[in-house]
Amino acid sequence: xxxxxxxxxxxxxxxxxxxxxxxxxxxxxxxxxxxxxxxxxxxxxxxxxxxxxxxxxxxxxxxxxxxxxxxxxxxxxxxxxxxxxxxxxxxxxxxxxxxxxxxxxxxxxxxxxxxxxxxxxxxxxxxxxxxxxxxxxxxxxxxxxxxxxxxxxxxxxxxxxxxxxxxxxxxxxxxxxxxxxxxxxxxxxxxxxxxxxxxxxxxxxxxxxxxxxxxxxxxxxxxxxxxxxxxxxxxxxxxxxxxxxxxxxxxxxxxxxxxxxxxxxxxxxxxxxxxxxxxxxxxxxxxxxxxxxxxxxxxxxxxxxxxxxxxxxxxxxxxxxxxxxxxxxxxxxxxxxxxxxxxxxxxxxxxxxxxxxxxxxxxxxxxxxxxxxxxxxxxxxxxxxxxxxxxxxxxxxxxxx
Amino acid sequence: xxxxxxxxxxxxxxxxxxxxxxxxxxxxxxxxxxxxxxxxxxxxxxxxxxxxxxxxxxxxxxxxxxxxxxxxxxxxxxxxxxxxxxxxxxxxxxxxxxxxxxxxxxxxxxxxxxxxxxxxxxxxxxxxxxxxx
Numbered sequence: 001x002x003x004x005x006x007x008x009x010x011x012x013x014x015x016x017x018x019x020x021x022x023x024x025x026x027x028x029x030x031x032x033x034x035x036x037x038x039x040x041x042x043x044x045x046x047x048x049x050x051x052x053x054x055x056x057x058x059x060x061x062x063x064x065x066x067x068x069x070x071x072x073x074x075x076x077x078x079x080x081x082x083x084x085x086x087x088x089x090x091x092x093x094x095x096x097x098x099x100x101x102x103x104x105x106x107x108x109x110x111x112x113x114x115x116x117x118x119x120x121x122x123x124x125x126x127x128x129x130x131x132x133x134x135x136x137x138x139x140x141x142x143x144x145x146x147x148x149x150x151x152x153x154x155x156x157x158x159x160x161x162x163x164x165x166x167x168x169x170x171x172x173x174x175x176x177x178x179x180x181x182x183x184x185x186x187x188x189x190x191x192x193x194x195x196x197x198x199x200x201x202x203x204x205x206x207x208x209x210x211x212x213x214x215x216x217x218x219x220x221x222x223x224x225x226x227x228x229x230x231x232x233x234x235x236x237x238x239x240x241x242x243x244x245x246x247x248x249x250x251x252x253x254x255x256x257x258x259x260x261x262x263x264x265x266x267x268x269x270x271x272x273x274x275x276x277x278x279x280x281x282x283x284x285x286x287x288x289x290x291x292x293x294x295x296x297x298x299x300x301x302x303x304x305x306x307x308x309x310x311x312x313x314x315x316x317x318x319x320x321x322x323x324x325x326x327x328x329x330x331x332x333x334x335x336x337x338x339x340x341x342x343x344x345x346x347x348x349x350x351x352x353x354x355x356x357x358x359x360x361x362x363x364x365x366x367x368x369x370x371x372x373x374x375x376x377x378x379x380x381x382x383x384x385x386x387x388x389x390x391x392x393x394x395x396x397x398x399x400x401x
Numbered sequence: 402x403x404x405x406x407x408x409x410x411x412x413x414x415x416x417x418x419x420x421x422x423x424x425x426x427x428x429x430x431x432x433x434x435x436x437x438x439x440x441x442x443x444x445x446x447x448x449x450x451x452x453x454x455x456x457x458x459x460x461x462x463x464x465x466x467x468x469x470x471x472x473x474x475x476x477x478x479x480x481x482x483x484x485x486x487x488x489x490x491x492x493x494x495x496x497x498x499x500x501x502x503x504x505x506x507x508x509x510x511x512x513x514x515x516x517x518x519x520x521x522x523x524x525x526x527x528x529x530x531x532x533x534x
Contacts, residue, residue, distance in 0.1 A: 108450030244437060247430040252455040256437050259446045267447045 015226025016145045016233070017281035018098030019091065019188035019342045021274065022248075022335055024230050025257060027181050028237025029248045030174065033157075033165030036231055038182040040166050042189025043227030045382040047220055048375050049353070052360050053195040054215035057202035060365040064199045065295035067359050076355070081296055083351045085289055088193045090341035092285045092324045096122065097334020098278030101251040102271045115328035122282050123321045127314065131204045131303040134287065138280030145229055145277055147269040151261035152232035155239045162235060179393035180343060186386040187345030189230070192352035193288040200291040204302060212369065236261065251335055290317040347390035353383045424470045425527040428463065428487070432520045435459045435494050439513040442501060449501050456498040463491045483526055490519040 027035035057063060062070070069077040099118045100111030125134065171178035207215070240260045241248060248254050258266030287303060293316045294301035300310035307314040328334065357379060360371040419427070435456060442452040467487040474480040493516040500509040 105451045106448070108448070108454060244433045245426075245429055246433045246437065247426065249427075249430070250458065252451070252458055253434045255451070255455075256434075256441060256447070259441050263444060263446045267441070267451070 015223070016142065016148075016229055016273070016277045017188075018094050018274065018278050018334065018338050019184075019191070020230045021233055021277070022254070022338050023181060023184040023188045023342055024233040025237040025241070025254045026248050026339075027185060028234040028239075029241035029246055030181065031171065031178060032238040032242045033161050033235065034169055034171065035178070035182055035185060036162065036165030036234060037168045038185035039189060039227060039230050039234060041382055041385070042186045043223060043230070045186075045190050045379055046194070046227075047223045048379050049190065049195050049356075050198050050223055051216055051219040052356070052371065052375065052379075053199040054202050054207065054219060055212055055369055056359060056365065057199040058207040058209055058211045058215060059367065059369045061203065062365065063203055063291065063295050064196055064356060064359070065292050067365055068355050069296050071359055071362065071365075072355055077296055080351055080355065081292060083348045084192055084196075085292060087341060087344050087348050088285055088289050088292075089320065089324060090337055090344065091191070091193065092282060092289070092320065093327050093332070094334050094338035094341050095278045095282040095285060096321075096324050097328050097332075097337060098251075098274055099282065100328060101334055102275035102278065105252065105255050106268075106271045106275075110331075111334065112329055112331045115325040119321050119325040122279070122286060123318060125283060126286055126303070126317055126321075127307060129303070131201065134283045134303060135201060138276065138283055141276040142273075142280045144269065145273045147258060147262065147265075147273060148229055148236060149232040151258050151266070152235040152239075154261040155236060157235050157239055162231075176393060176396040179389055180396070183346045183386065183389045183393050184339055184342035186382075186389070187342035187347075187349075189227070190349060190382070190386065191345060192349065193285050195352070195356070196291055197284045197288040200288070200295070200301075204304060209369070233257070249335075286317045286321055289320050290314070343390060343394050346386040347394060349383045349390075350387050353379060419469075421470060421473075421475045424466055428466050428470070429520070429524060429527065431459050431462050431466070432490060432516065432523065435497070436513065436517060436520065439497055439509065439516070443506060443510060443513070449504075453498045453501045456494050456501070460491055460494045460498065463487070463494065467491070478526055478529060483523075486519050486522050486526065490516055490523065493519065 024039065027038070053064060056067065060067060065077075068080060096115065096118055097111060100114035103109065103114045103118070104111045129137075202211070202215070236257055237248070237254075240257060241253075246253060255267065255270055258270045260266070262269060290313050291301060293299070294310070294313040297312075299312040301313040302310060305313075327337070357371070357376060359365055361376065363370060438447065438452055438455050438459070441447040442449070467484075471480065471484055471487075474483060493512050497509055497512045497516070500506075500512065
């Protein structure tokens with residue numbers, strides 16, 4: 001029971017990050033409730049993917065990366081590695097930038113000044129911390145993001161309109177922007193790094209087949225509650241920014257999200273929510289990238305090992321964190337990086353998901369626990385939708401400026 | 402091939418610059434956000450530094466947006482009136498940022514009211530552009 005509760009808390013506290021918040025705020029501010037369907041679709045897909053990641057690890061004792069390399073060979077694995085690591089790196093830049101921006105609005109010191117201290121804190125937590133500290137500690141702090149749900153309820157949304165937003169509709173105007181934000185929401189929700197992190201975590205925690213029901217419960221309830229939180233952000237933005245005609249372009253504007261519903265603490269709750277959510281995500285992404293390299297190249301890996309015993313694994317996240325700080329030092333806008341990273345995530349989803357679906361249907365790895373037709377169909381359709389939308393809307397948005 | 406490339410680049414460049422409507426929406430959005438920041442500061446719900454910096458950012462962005470819009474103002478609008486009201490609202494925002502430093506809430510509230518009045522004028526001007534298009 002304790003494990004399930006902790007798992008759900010971890011999923012809820014760790015769900016929001018700069019990508020999901022930024023895209024939901026932009027969607028609510030520009031299109032009111034019209035893009036809630038994108039969060040719903042992304043959350044459904046994520047529930048299936050996270051459940052599959054845990055099941056693969058529990059049954060086969062392989063992480064996704066190990067199984068991909070073993071099943072498809074190194075040349076194919078290398079293509080997946082390049083694509084996934086590039087996108088995950090951009091997301092890491094965005095998350096470190098998100099921490100910097102949160103500190104900027106709290107202290108008045110510009111985010112580029114925070115690039116090195118923030119990267120150092122992330123690195124030291126990785127170097128000194130254990131897997132459970134990273135998994136549970138940051139997520140417990142991330143529970144402050146529940147304030148978005150409180151704000152949404154306090155603002156008394158029109159529930160009929162919210163329900164209507166769950167069904168896809170065509171936009172009246174700003175078509176390119178509408179689809180681009182939809183794609184970014186899908187990219188923010190269906191983050192492949194979460195799958196790699198989750199399956200590696202299952203191996204770190206030594207899951208076996210007895211964990212399959214727990215895994216199903218945690219992924220379903222945890223991700224659903226996380227999805228609701230993301231919807232709450234969109235609903236609050238729709239009620240606060242949309243009526244005033246504010247189209248969110250900068251983090252400073254988004255910082256006022258909670259001040260209407262929670263006047264006394266709203267500003268600080270937003271800043272703290274973003275700070276902890278981005279910190280948790282930065283730790284998870286750094287770990288996911290290091291897992292990717294270590295598992296793919298057959299190095300020693302475990303966040304619980306002393307760094308001397310998995311030196312290449314630790315060197316990988318050290319280098320990645322250092323590199324991610326560089327664009328921020330030069331003042332690259334983290335919000336622009338976030339939006340682009342989320343859209344690119346959607347565009348590269350097939351690269352991560354298609355081989356994963358093959359693995360999930362392979363009797364050698366999953367035996368009698370292979371995917372059923374429902375999970376295969378749902379994931380394949382959502383990934384296809386995300387990919388097609390990304391391929392169409394990214395050039396349109398770039399051309400449209 | 403070379404001609405095709407030149408035409409493509411020209412087309413992309415032409416598409417890349419935002420339309421006057423988009424620029425106008427952006428200006429209105431930033432003015433609305435400045436109003437919200439002002440309200441929040443008056444209610445003591447945001448720190449001084451954040452409010453001042455956000456108003457400074459608003460002023461800089463408005464300057465850039467106004468410059469772009471006034472380079473080729475739409476024909477259906479009185480460009481002198483537009484320039485005047487955009488300059489005035491930018492000045493209100495700049496004064497609001499200074500008044501935060503001085504912690505002068507009464508004058509700040511007056512500037513905020515003037516900004517709101519200018520925003521209404523800008524909206525009317527922009528509506529006339531949209532109806533003319």
